[in-house]
Amino acid sequence: MQDRILKRAVYAEALIPFYLLVEPDSATLFELHGGDYEPIATSDPLCTKAVHPRGRVRGMDFDSPHLPRRTFLRGAAGVAVAGGAGLLLAKAAEAQTAPRIYSCAEWGARPPADALTTLDHPANRILIHHIASANSTDYSLAHAFQVARDDQHDHMDNNGWSDTGQHFTVSRGGYRLEGRHGSLDALRGRTTMIQGAHCPGQNTNAIGIENEGTYTSVEPPEAQWASLVVFCAYICRQYGISPDEIKGHRDFYNTECPGDRLYAKLPQLRDEVRASM
Ligand SMILES: [Zn+2]
Numbered sequence: 001m002q003d004r005i006l007k008r009a010v011y012a013e014a015l016i017p018f019y020l021l022v023e024p025d026s027a028t029l030f031e032l033h034g035g036d037y038e039p040i041a042t043s044d045p046l047c048t049k050a051v052h053p054r055g056r057v058r059g060m061d062f063d064s065p066h067l068p069r070r071t072f073l074r075g076a077a078g079v080a081v082a083g084g085a086g087l088l089l090a091k092a093a094e095a096q097t098a099p100r101i102y103s104c105a106e107w108g109a110r111p112p113a114d115a116l117t118t119l120d121h122p123a124n125r126i127l128i129h130h131i132a133s134a135n136s137t138d139y140s141l142a143h144a145f146q147v148a149r150d151d152q153h154d155h156m157d158n159n160g161w162s163d164t165g166q167h168f169t170v171s172r173g174g175y176r177l178e179g180r181h182g183s184l185d186a187l188r189g190r191t192t193m194i195q196g197a198h199c200p201g202q203n204t205n206a207i208g209i210e211n212e213g214t215y216t217s218v219e220p221p222e223a224q225w226a227s228l229v230v231f232c233a234y235i236c237r238q239y240g241i242s243p244d245e246i247k248g249h250r251d252f253y254n255t256e257c258p259g260d261r262l263y264a265k266l267p268q269l270r271d272e273v274r275a276s277m
Pocket residue numbers: 128129130198249255257258
């Protein structure tokens with residue numbers, strides 16, 4: 001490990017903090033989520049822009065004194081660093097380009113109360129929501145899992161729905177989670193979607209993303225925003241959705257969701273997603 005160069009890097013174009021492990025023939029990128037480092041597949045388009053195939057780094061600002069080395073090394077353990085000629089990009093399978101999304105099984109979802117409907121077509125829009133929950137300062141993965149469970153309980157027990165209403169959730173720490181069962185497999189497969197329960201009139205065509213928090217008077221934290229950008233870009237790529245079709249819940253329903261401050265940022269979200277694709 002001693003010959004590896006560890007650097008914190010901010011890739012300005014995407015506004016996403018990356019952490020790099022650079023070796024003679026390769027480099028591995030990590031995203032920081034609430035204190036944990038998660039590897040980004042090196043075939044991710046963002047990596048394509050950020051890291052030279054030989055492991056040299058372009059277009060990035062370094063801040064290595066602030067790198068929490070021990071945490072980084074723990075995050076690096078078990079990661080298969082691209083080897084050989086150090087090719088970082090190109091022909092990786094689609095699954096390897098996907099951002100980390102925690103499945104219902106991983107966060108301990110209850111089974112759906114009723115059979116869910118798989119629609120035989122891809123989604124053509126993304127709707128952005130806020131949960132209207134507390135703006136927690138617990139950015140941990142454990143908290144993100146609890147948010148997902150609480151949301152599912154609320155939707156099933158208080159709303160009487162079959163399962164979590166939305167397809168996906170983003171925590172304030174930047175963790176991405178599956179909401180409604182089957183949504184992740186459908187997204188990976190690209191040709192179907194699970195019928196949602198997040199916005200009347202849009203549930204058979206729009207992917208719903210709930211953001212933990214309340215954004216009527218404050219903006220989402222940076223980690224959540226950066227994660228949302230990556231997530232929306234992936235969904236747009238998978239389903240062939242134009243970033244122009246990233247909308248707010250209030251665009252299709254009489255609601256204040258996703259809050260004035262998050263709603264005001266949707267043009268920026270569309271721009272950043274477009275730049276990330
Ligand atoms: Zn909403």
